[in-house]
Amino acid sequence: MTPTVIGILAIAGLFLLIFLRVPIGIALTIAGTSGYYALSGLDTTLALLGSVPFEIAYNYDLSIIALFVLMGNYAMVSGMSRDLYALARGLVGHWPGGLASATVVGCAGFAAVSGSSLASAVTMGRVALPEMKRYHYSPRLATGCVAAGGTLGILIPPSTGFIIYALLTEESIGQLFLSGVLPGILLTLLFMATIALMTRANPEIGPAASRQSAGERLRSIGRSIWLLGIVFMVLGGIYTGVFTPVEAAAIGAFLTFILALIRGNLSVKTMKFCAIETINTFAMVYLIIIGAFLFSPFLAITEIPKNLAGFVENLHLAPTAVLLLIVLGYIVLGTFLEGIAIMVLSIPIVYPMILNLGYDPIWFGTLLVVVLEMSLISPPLGLNVFVVKGIAPDVPMSEIFKGIIPFWAAMLVCAALLIIFPQIALFLPETMMR
């Protein structure tokens, strides 16, 4: 058997394992280990099993995942999502469809302390859905905006998506984080525009809520200002080079911890909960990373990524055509695979191709994350949809998916704008102090 055949067999086996419900990290490890065994024999394979787990976990940058997840958990248990929603509601709630827009803005704010889309959808959904129900919003719009708004979690830094991309490609975490800021704001505005268009066409789906008094607004600003200050400091610190992303994560977690403590929102029990939840998430992500680091070097030896990149080059397609095909491929994969899995499986093959085509890898990372956000709400397996269903059990799944369609279209527009104007992603990373 040639290495290419072994590689193709390993990829096929990998997909089979994943569909048989083997955890993705373990599936990658099995496929990678068997592949190495077939290519390089038993001794090499055993030596890798003895060294890779240590070497991958003996890692400075990985700590950033744990610290940012911890920060998000502190913000979540201490009800800061409620404050952010209150602030957004005070600002835009009295517009037609304003509560839905407020949800999206609240999600964007929460995304800036949390790297997880699921966490963003859960926390904001619990606060915003009852409020929208009270004002007789259509369930379709209400659930759709929570599911879609939640996806901002992986685009607006901190973002697990960017961290994994950085680990797999050795690109800079700081630059990737900053590249997500403006597209995140753009997508938030696009979501709000979508809501405005929908409520203009059909005003009864999102009636305007009562206007809040200046006093109420000032109070909600006062309650959220500290958290917004922390976000500003973390991102500003990375942008100006005052601290590294890891240090920013630690300081962000520490300040959020202190803020929650001062407000009396942290008991010993919730503190334990936050730490343990963080460790669980971290171990889960790590298992996928170790699998990726056994699988992708193996794939590199089979020369499949190189050959595929060469093959694509020989087609003499315009780079844009190849890029669009790649994006289309991701949208299809996104309908049945989960975001991190897609990234881990595809990056070894797609990344060399992107470099070959002369695209900027930071920009591509941002585009990839936007496209993966779409996968979070695509039927049949959009994770965010299940989360929203969990909070709003009385709304049928089909309604939620219908509610998502306009937002999905908005994401497509965002991806298109990113392709046409790469500067949206690249402006901040290119001007940051290094």
Next chain:
Amino acid sequence: MPFKDNRFARATDSVVTFMAYIAGVVLMLLMFITTADVVGRYFFNEPLTGVFDLTHFAVLIMVFFGLAHCGIRGGHVVIELLYDRLNYAVAKVLDRIINLVGAGLFLLISWRTVIQSFDVMEFKESSQLLLIPWYPFYWLVAFGSVVFAGVMVMRIFIPEQNDEPRE
């Protein structure tokens, strides 16, 4: 707690939970020392020595003391596409096989990591600044992997009692 009816399972569960708590404490310590390092650097012109080294070890402890807990809680990412269409009996058998293979894999990792640790000891590999030797942490990796394998073995014999879907 998923496995409350079996003594072996209960014991495993408490070991695993204890390990997760250690990992949680390490996580909070990491948060504090990194913050202290930055504050020291900018305000007192005196950064803490070796935070960079300690962070490496902290990640190692968090990962390998957390894996088994994540495994017991069923938190590892799986895809539920084909699985939903299998009948229940087939699915249960498949689950057991998967756990068996997973356990075998992590026992293999554990065994090879111990063997590797002797090389690491011989070459006196250590962290850059504080010169903390690596080999005890290879044992930690091996230990965490064994416990993770143990959790998977347990899952072969004891069916889960709370089959709740994860969030």
